[in-house]
Amino acid sequence: MIGQAVLPTPELVFEPLLPELVLVVFAMAGLLYEALAKRTEAVVHLSIGLVGVVLAGGTSLWLWDWDGPATVLGDAVSADRFAVLARLLLLVVAALGLLLGHQYFARSGDEQRGEFTPLLLFATSGMTLIVASADLILTFLALEILSLALYVLTGLTGRRAANEAAMKYFLLGAFSSAFFLYGVAMAYGATGTTKIAAMALALTGTGEAQALAVLGFALLAVGFAFKVSAAPFHMWTPDVYQGAPTPITAFMSAATKVAAFGALIRVLDVAFQALAWDWAPVVWGLAAASVVIGSILAIAQTNVKRMLAYSSIAHAGFILTGLTAAGSAGIRAAMFYLVAYAAMTVGAFGTVMVVSGRGEKRTRIGDYTGLARTNPIAAALMTLFLLSLAGIPPTAGFIAKVNVFSAAIDAGYWVLALIGVVTSVAAAFFYLRVIVLMYMQEPEPAAPSLTEKVGIGAENSATAILAIPAAATLLLGVFPGVIVGIIRDASVLRW
Amino acid sequence: MTAQEYAFAVIAAVGSISAIAVVTARNVVHAALYLVVALLSVGATFLLLGAEFAGWVQILIYVGAIVILFLFGLMLTKAPIGRDTLDNTHRWVGLLVAAGVFAGLAFLIQDAFPLDAEPFEVFHGSTSVVGESMFRDFVLPFEAISFLLLAALIGAIVLARKDEGN
Amino acid sequence: MGPHGSLVSVVAVGLSDYLPILLMAVLAIVFAVASLGASALLRPRRPNRPKLSAYESGNDPVRLPGGERFSVKFYVVAMLFIIFDIETIFLFPWAVTFRQLGLFGLIEMAIFIALVFVAYVYIWKKGGLDWSATPPELMDDEDSDEPAAAGEVSLGAR
Numbered sequence: 043m044i045g046q047a048v049l050p051t052p053e054l055v056f057e058p059l060l061p062e063l064v065l066v067v068f069a070m071a072g073l074l075y076e077a078l079a080k081r082t083e084a085v086v087h088l089s090i091g092l093v094g095v096v097l098a099g100g101t102s103l104w105l106w107d108w109d110g111p112a113t114v115l116g117d118a119v120s121a122d123r124f125a126v127l128a129r130l131l132l133l134v135v136a137a138l139g140l141l142l143g144h145q146y147f148a149r150s151g152d153e154q155r156g157e158f159t160p161l162l163l164f165a166t167s168g169m170t171l172i173v174a175s176a177d178l179i180l181t182f183l184a185l186e187i188l189s190l191a192l193y194v195l196t197g198l199t200g201r202r203a204a205n206e207a208a209m210k211y212f213l214l215g216a217f218s219s220a221f222f223l224y225g226v227a228m229a230y231g232a233t234g235t236t237k238i239a240a241m242a243l244a245l246t247g248t249g250e251a252q253a254l255a256v257l258g259f260a261l262l263a264v265g266f267a268f269k270v271s272a273a274p275f276h277m278w279t280p281d282v283y284q285g286a287p288t289p290i291t292a293f294m295s296a297a298t299k300v301a302a303f304g305a306l307i308r309v310l311d312v313a314f315q316a317l318a319w320d321w322a323p324v325v326w327g328l329a330a331a332s333v334v335i336g337s338i339l340a341i342a343q344t345n346v347k348r349m350l351a352y353s354s355i356a357h358a359g360f361i362l363t364g365l366t367a368a369g370s371a372g373i374r375a376a377m378f379y380l381v382a383y384a385a386m387t388v389g390a391f392g393t394v395m396v397v398s399g400r401g402e403k404r405t406r407i408g409d410y411t412g413l414a415r416t417n418p419i420a421a422a423l424m425t426l427f428l429l430s431l432a433g434i435p436p437t438a439g440f441i442a443k444v445n446v447f448s449a450a451i452d453a454g455y456w457v458l459a460l461i462g463v464v465t466s467v468a469a470a471f472f473y474l475r476v477i478v479l480m481y482m483q484e485p486e487p488a489a490p491s492l493t494e495k496v497g498i499g500a501e502n503s504a505t506a507i508l509a510i511p512a513a514a515t516l517l518l519g520v521f522p523g524v525i526v527g528i529i530r531d532a533s534v535l536r537w
Numbered sequence: 538m539t540a541q542e543y544a545f546a547v548i549a550a551v552g553s554i555s556a557i558a559v560v561t562a563r564n565v566v567h568a569a570l571y572l573v574v575a576l577l578s579v580g581a582t583f584l585l586l587g588a589e590f591a592g593w594v595q596i597l598i599y600v601g602a603i604v605i606l607f608l609f610g611l612m613l614t615k616a617p618i619g620r621d622t623l624d625n626t627h628r629w630v631g632l633l634v635a636a637g638v639f640a641g642l643a644f645l646i647q648d649a650f651p652l653d654a655e656p657f658e659v660f661h662g663s664t665s666v667v668g669e670s671m672f673r674d675f676v677l678p679f680e681a682i683s684f685l686l687l688a689a690l691i692g693a694i695v696l697a698r699k700d701e702g703n
Numbered sequence: 704m705g706p707h708g709s710l711v712s713v714v715a716v717g718l719s720d721y722l723p724i725l726l727m728a729v730l731a732i733v734f735a736v737a738s739l740g741a742s743a744l745l746r747p748r749r750p751n752r753p754k755l756s757a758y759e760s761g762n763d764p765v766r767l768p769g770g771e772r773f774s775v776k777f778y779v780v781a782m783l784f785i786i787f788d789i790e791t792i793f794l795f796p797w798a799v800t801f802r803q804l805g806l807f808g809l810i811e812m813a814i815f816i817a818l819v820f821v822a823y824v825y826i827w828k829k830g831g832l833d834w835s836a837t838p839p840e841l842m843d844d845e846d847s848d849e850p851a852a853a854g855e856v857s858l859g860a861r
Binding site for chain 2: 721775777778779781782783784785786788789790792793795796797799800803804807808811814815816818819821822825826829831
């Protein structure tokens with residue numbers, strides 16, 4: 043081997059990866075601060091996290107006008123506007139998660155967990171990487187990075203419920219990762235590549251049935267369905283969303299969906315676009331199962347976090363409904379839904395965090411009885427988010443639902459749209475039940491008012507954070523046009 | 538049959554039998570030891586296929602580390618180590634699913650790569666070939682692995698701490 | 704040769720290196736089976752209790768009292784071992800090709816190592832590598848006064 047010529051250096055264009063690099067650097071900084079500082083301050087952790095997220099957002103924005111190659115770094119990373127928009131959404135959710143988590147740990151009486159910020163940045167970097175990934179190997183690695191960070195975040199407080207949730211999430215998540223990896227192997231066997239663009243080329247024009255590719259897609263779909271918590275791979279969701287600390291539930295319910303759907307869209311609409319007739323029924327079935335199971339089981343819940351978890355399963359189904367339409371029509375509907383869903387789910391779980399108080403004692407639906415008297419602001423916020431989740435105008439949820447249903451109908455899947463409409467009406471019941479409890483009933487005499495419990499300052503700053511998702515939910519509901527143009531530009535995948 | 542095919546027959550038989558023994562063993566430690574044999578035969582199959590690096594990684598990581606962690610796990614938990622502790626009522630469902638998956642995969646793979654097809658150009662996966670590919674074509678995934686390992690390490694430490702919340 | 708002739712001959716190029724290893728393995732198995740078999744046939748058979756007990760380096764073999772577990776420190780060490788083991792695996796292909804890869808490969812590997820080094824610093828500072836003293840963050844549940852609390856280690860599956 044000695045004396046062999048040095049091979050030429052591969053061409054490296056790393057600008058499209060800048061957001062992830064920034065996040066990784068700041069995650070390292072937070073980790074080293076936690077390890078090396080004698081006494082760590084929660085405010086320093088929060089600042090490290092927020093500065094990292096804002097800088098990553100800035101570099102993402104700069105990439106909006108990127109006119110270099112479509113894929114860089116050995117065709118591993120896509121540089122398109124779809125990736126930029128998904129990243130920005132993820133980073134906003136991450137910032138909200140950091141702020142809510144800071145409030146939560148400051149008041150919960152738990153020991154300040156210095157690992158919260160670095161782990162959340164780890165998860166975010168995995169998520170922003172996965173929406174830009176153009177190579178299934180990298181998609182898998184990003185999926186593992188975000189999953190590992192989320193398992194640990196779930197068990198961060200060390201409470202019994204949190205530990206149990208983390209354990210369940212880990213076991214089932216590892217199982218689904220195995221499916222995903224097997225799917226990558228099968229897709230590689232069928233096409234001889236793991237690059238998404240090359241895979242699309244290899245599958246185009248092959249007239250005969252591609253049994254192996256279809257099997258690969260099916261296994262990949264299992265992995266994705268688990269991550270977006272689509273039925274019948276949703277079993278972990280209620281336990282994990284209930285057991286995890288509420289700000290972390292808020293973060294992961296929104297961000298994991300955005301990330302996994304971002305990656306799924308690239309797999310559906312680029313890698314397997316030639317097999318659209320084969321994957322459409324799979325997406326159809328997942329969507330129908332999710333809306334029905336999520337909506338029906340939510341009715342029976344007595345815990346708010348659990349109810350919102352089932353609602354999140356139903357919303358995964360609505361997004362999948364939009365994705366039955368191949369190409370940019372489906373992407374537009376799904377992207378709008380993801381933006382709206384991120385705003386309303388972060389808001390809803392954030393309000394749950396405000397109401398639940400120290401040690402998450404007040405998370406039963408009964409605890410919301412008469413909330414309008416004891417905490418009118420939290421009740422108003424909760425009402426807004428629940429109306430949006432139910433899809434009632436003039437909220438973002440309504441426009442989002444109209445978009446996905448019309449995309450499905452245009453693609454010829456009107457039965458699925460009909461199922462979606464019927465289950466939406468049924469689902470409105472359990473959202474409205476909470477609103478009725480909050481406004482129409484007197485509080486239980488024993489229930490202490492919230493302000494006594496956590497102090498006015500903590501409550502006000504947590505509520506101030508929730509103004510952001512609340513504003514987004516209303517704005518997107520009343521003036522959806524502000525974002526339609528952006529989403530249209532972002533709905534074209536470059537490859 | 539050639540020498541390679543004989544070798545494959547022997548390795549496949551040993552691997553399948555020990556894999557079945559893993560799930561039927563009554564003693565969980567025995568199951569772990571059968572797993573060593575099963576994983577060794579997978580490694581040997583990789584070697585037979587010319588995937589030298591993958592074969593040795595399989596042996597070093599899985600046999601050398603993962604199974605050891607299994608045994609550690611058995612000692613760390615209160616799980617009883619002994620006879621008759623591994624039975625569970627879902628075993629027939631599991632058998633059915635396993636048989637179904639096997640039949641499906643066997644059909645699909647022989648459908649995709651029929652015996653009378655053109656033989657493949659076999660890629661000899663020696664360590665240097667793997668190295669060139671990994672460090673030139675897969676630069677980013679390689680660095681992502683490092684980040685993944687970092688996340689795993691932090692996670693292991695954070696979760697191993699005493700639970701103070703209760 | 705049949706239709707697979709070309710397939711097998713290509714594979715065989717890489718495999719001939721393994722012939723000595725195969726011979727060695729066969730020899731080892733034959734020797735072990737032969738010597739154990741021979742001793743089983745030839746030895747006198749007079750068992751007593753000390754002879755039948757398991758050999759534990761001269762210590763009395765003791766069974767852990769029911770339900771008692773090993774310290775979680777073992778788990779941390781095992782986890783660290785696996786992760787650094789995986790990291791080491793990636794050094795092999797790099798070491799074999801680093802002359803062809805040149806400076807580029809060196810930088811790649813430096814970044815790779817640097818990332819894991821950050822984790823190493825973190826673990827060190829958090830006491831993950833301390834064995835004797837009770838580390839600040841990692842608990843030693845063997846000496847715990849409360850048996851109930853000792854059962855609550857995060858990864859202790861129930």
